[in-house]
Every structure is written in structure tokens, then in C-alpha cells.
Amino acid sequence: MTERIYTAGLVVIGDEILSGRTHDKNIAQIASWLQVQGIRLSEVRVVPDVVERIVEAVNALREAYDYLFTTGGIGPTHDDITVDAVAEALGVPVIIHPEARAILERYYASIGKELTEARLRMARAPEGAELIPNRMSGAPGIKLGNIHLMAGVPHITAGMLDALTGTLEGGAPLQSETVGCWTPESEIADILRQVEQAHETCQIGSYPFFREGRVGANFVVRSTNSEDLRSCVDSLCDGLATAGFDFTPGGI
Amino acid sequence: MTERIYTAGLVVIGDEILSGRTHDKNIAQIASWLQVQGIRLSEVRVVPDVVERIVEAVNALREAYDYLFTTGGIGPTHDDITVDAVAEALGVPVIIHPEARAILERYYASIGKELTEARLRMARAPEGAELIPNRMSGAPGIKLGNIHLMAGVPHITAGMLDALTGTLEGGAPLQSETVGCWTPESEIADILRQVEQAHETCQIGSYPFFREGRVGANFVVRSTNSEDLRSCVDSLCDGLATAGFDFTPGGI
Numbered sequence: 001m002t003e004r005i006y007t008a009g010l011v012v013i014g015d016e017i018l019s020g021r022t023h024d025k026n027i028a029q030i031a032s033w034l035q036v037q038g039i040r041l042s043e044v045r046v047v048p049d050v051v052e053r054i055v056e057a058v059n060a061l062r063e064a065y066d067y068l069f070t071t072g073g074i075g076p077t078h079d080d081i082t083v084d085a086v087a088e089a090l091g092v093p094v095i096i097h098p099e100a101r102a103i104l105e106r107y108y109a110s111i112g113k114e115l116t117e118a119r120l121r122m123a124r125a126p127e128g129a130e131l132i133p134n135r136m137s138g139a140p141g142i143k144l145g146n147i148h149l150m151a152g153v154p155h156i157t158a159g160m161l162d163a164l165t166g167t168l169e170g171g172a173p174l175q176s177e178t179v180g181c182w183t184p185e186s187e188i189a190d191i192l193r194q195v196e197q198a199h200e201t202c203q204i205g206s207y208p209f210f211r212e213g214r215v216g217a218n219f220v221v222r223s224t225n226s227e228d229l230r231s232c233v234d235s236l237c238d239g240l241a242t243a244g245f246d247f248t249p250g251g252i
Numbered sequence: 253m254t255e256r257i258y259t260a261g262l263v264v265i266g267d268e269i270l271s272g273r274t275h276d277k278n279i280a281q282i283a284s285w286l287q288v289q290g291i292r293l294s295e296v297r298v299v300p301d302v303v304e305r306i307v308e309a310v311n312a313l314r315e316a317y318d319y320l321f322t323t324g325g326i327g328p329t330h331d332d333i334t335v336d337a338v339a340e341a342l343g344v345p346v347i348i349h350p351e352a353r354a355i356l357e358r359y360y361a362s363i364g365k366e367l368t369e370a371r372l373r374m375a376r377a378p379e380g381a382e383l384i385p386n387r388m389s390g391a392p393g394i395k396l397g398n399i400h401l402m403a404g405v406p407h408i409t410a411g412m413l414d415a416l417t418g419t420l421e422g423g424a425p426l427q428s429e430t431v432g433c434w435t436p437e438s439e440i441a442d443i444l445r446q447v448e449q450a451h452e453t454c455q456i457g458s459y460p461f462f463r464e465g466r467v468g469a470n471f472v473v474r475s476t477n478s479e480d481l482r483s484c485v486d487s488l489c490d491g492l493a494t495a496g497f498d499f500t501p502g503g504i
Contacts (some may be wrong), residue, residue, distance in 0.1 A: 012296075014282060015457050015474075016457055016459055016472070017280075018283055018293045018294065018295075018296070019280075019283055019284075019287060019290075019293070019428070019472075019474070020280045020282075020283030020284030021428070021459075021472065022459065023277070023279075024276065024280070024282045025278060027269065027275075027298065028272045028274075028276070029272070029275060030268055030398045031269070031271055031272030032271075032272030033272075034272075035271060038350070040270075041271070041272070042270065042300065043270075043297065043298065043299055043305075043312035044269075044270070044296070044297065044298035045296065045297050045298075046279065046295065046297075048294065049457070053295075075438075075460060076435060076437060076441050077437050077444055077445075077458040078436075078440045078441065078444055078445040078448060078456075078458075079455075079456070079457055080458075081457060084421070096335070116438065118439070118441030118442060119438040121438075122438070137462075137467075153460060153461070153462070155462065173269070176271070176273075176463070185328060185329050186327075186328035186368065186370045186371040186373075187370070188329075189328050189329045189330065189370030189373070190369075192329055192330055193329075193330040198328060201465065203267070204330075204331070205267050205268055205301070205331055206327070206329040206330075206331055206332075207273075207274065208327060208381060208405060210388075210389075210405070210407065211407070215389075220268070220271075220273065222271070247259070250391045
């Protein structure tokens, strides 16, 4: 029986990533979280703060994958246009979400500030959307169909992911085990290929590194089936031992 | 006179990025390097180690932008399939590049090792390609038309970028200046919008942060014209001062 694989796409919205000014942390954060939900991140697109470019990426990825996430562009300033772009992609109007407005009113009252016109921008949502709670700053994320709009600031997105944990349907989580060697990956290439070919539900990735003046590589075996994973890792370790290579279970 | 804007796309090839195991560093590194060359990174796609997916992304981005960069998948192991995918995208065969073979022969002789079949994989290139020198490990990057295949390991890619510096035609580099405020961006939103509207060759990005228990934001003004940039930053600082906000030229 082949198990259904659930997939997700991610659109990272941000001139600051494309300029190199900000190092993205959301790709790795969302990827790791999705793994635990049994969902595989299958594609990421980073696009600039331009409505047409966001619309194009959102439409391509929401149709290609089970879930779509976006990060960035849901704050109060003029360059926050994600809500407008997603509404346009879906062909629905932008509304002031009453629940989001109430959340923002309470939040700003609690810190002794007013809900200005600019802050009220953070209550805008495509019609029909639900909210994703954000305990950090009041301004919620937005969920509409298979689309999830998250913040650009990584720790705010972390809180939104936390709120979503366990709410998305997924398959068996992809499991992985790592074996490391202080050996150039080019010496291990034949063993890797043979072991992967003999274990069809498993994939082996080879990730070389250069540390402490020496080269090495970590080999990451991945499978949704824990027995196959075990068997593949055992074969890899046997192959390395037979060929006379030292290796470190768990990786280096 | 409107200046020509040179653009680039980047395809990041790597299951390890999509699994969350590895935090990508190449997007920021290549983005920053491109800025200095007067080229704007306009889109990034992260795709898995699957030939058809790489072919699709390479074809989409090499046609949409002046330059295309890829990172990852040019090593010696079975999961290194970037050369095959790019050759397929261009409809040319894969060959053993004679110069790359000679480089690898010299490199491995210099460290007392043999050029095995697996290592020789690193001399494979789409027919017609030139090499991009790699002083770190011998294995070269590959340049063919507007496509540049770089390593996945960031410090090796850094060396390849260094070798390419000044060789690509670009426009005026995008310049930027930053102004920081220990104030929630929602309080500044109106000023930002007005200042940006008054300076049509400039863009202002607003990047909120939460540090030391306080919220603030950096406002990044970008333009290819240094006079316009100066004038826009001055207007922004005047606007902030008039409204009574403390600000930090250069950013926080």
C-alpha cells in the first residue's frame, strides 16, 4: 500500500530577503514544523513586494500542493500587500475582519494605545478568512481554504505555527537518521548509490562539510517507514565498515 | 532617462533545505553579491533533488531574467543531478569537460589521491559550458549562456562568486540607507507612505523587530540614484522629527 503524501508550498514575500539584507529563517522553521505534521515542503518561491508577482506565485503553488503558506507582508505599513494579493488571487474582496478588529482593539487598549487607521490595516483579510491566533503582538495570521498567511518576523510566525499544530491533515511523518564520516563524500559515492538502490522506500542525501581543517560528510537516510529506515541505515553502516571507513552514527 | 535594470533568478536545489535540516545561506550571499554587480535578484525557487522539477524551474527563470544562478547538486554523489537537469533544460548532452578533468587530476594528485569514477562526476558539464574556478576544492562551477551553476556549500560558492566578480554586465547598483526607530512601525506608517509617494525613484521597506523587550523598526530606503536617495532619507528624517519620534540614522 502506498501512503498518500501530503505536500505544501511556501511563498516568501519580501524585498528584504531578495536584497540580501535579511537572512530568511522562515523556510527552515516552516519546513521543520511541516515534517512533524506529516506534510512535505515541496517548493519555495521568494518574490518581491509586488502584487502581480505574489498573485502569480500564490496561484501556482496553491493549486500544485495540498497546502500553501506565505510569510511576510501582513503588517501595518504601505509595503504590506499580501492580503490584497491573496484576495486578488482568489477573486474575493478585502474586508475588515470583525474578530481581528476586536482582537486589535483589546490589544492596543491593554497597552494604552489607540487603534489607528494604520494599525487597523492589520485587521484586513480576504473575505471568508478565519484567523490564526498570534500571542506575540495581537495581529493575527489568516487562513482561507488551503492558504495560510503568516508573519515575516520569525518568532511571530513560530507562535502562529504553534497555534496551527495538529490542525492540518497529514500523512506519516518523514523520519530520518544521519550517519557521519570524516571522509570526502566522493570516496563513499558508490556505497551510497548501491544502498539507496536496494531500499526503494528510502532516500539518502549526502551533505559534505569542511570543519576544523578537515573534510567530511553527513549521510541522511529518509523514509516514512521506520522498519525500512532502520534496514537502510544498517546496510549503509555495514557497507562503510566493510570498506574500512570510520563512521559516526547520529552524524557529525 | 530610465536606466536598464538587470535582473537575476536563483534556483536552490536541495532536499536538505526543504526538509529544514539545513538553513540556506546562499540566498542572502548571492543576493548581496548581485547588488554590488548592479543586478537585482528578482525571484528564488527552492526545489527538491528531482530532475523534472529542476528542469521546470531552470527553464522558467532563465527566460524570465537576465541571469540565472543555481546552487547545490554539483558534487560527486548520486543525488548530485544539477548538471543532468540543466543539460536537459537546454537540450544538450552531458560531456566530461576536458579542462575540468585536468583540474581534478591535478587537484587529487596534489593531495595524493586518485581521480576515481565518482570524483570524475565533478568534471561532467552540459556541452558548450565554461568553468568557474573554485580554489577551495578543485571541483569547478559551470557557466553556460546566462546560467551559472554554483556549489551548495556556502564557502565554496563564495569563492566562485569571487571569481565571477566584475564579469557580468549590470546596471547602477541599488543603494540603500537605513533609519531606525524604537517605535512600533504602525505609528510611522503614514509618514512612510507619504515620503515614498513624494520620491518616485525610491522605495521604502519597513522591517519591524522585537529586541531587549522593546519593539522598533528599521526603515530601508532604496534607489539607484544617490541624490534621490539622499533627498528621500532627509524627508523621512524631517517627517520623523516633526512628528516627535526619536530616530537613529544608519539603523538600529
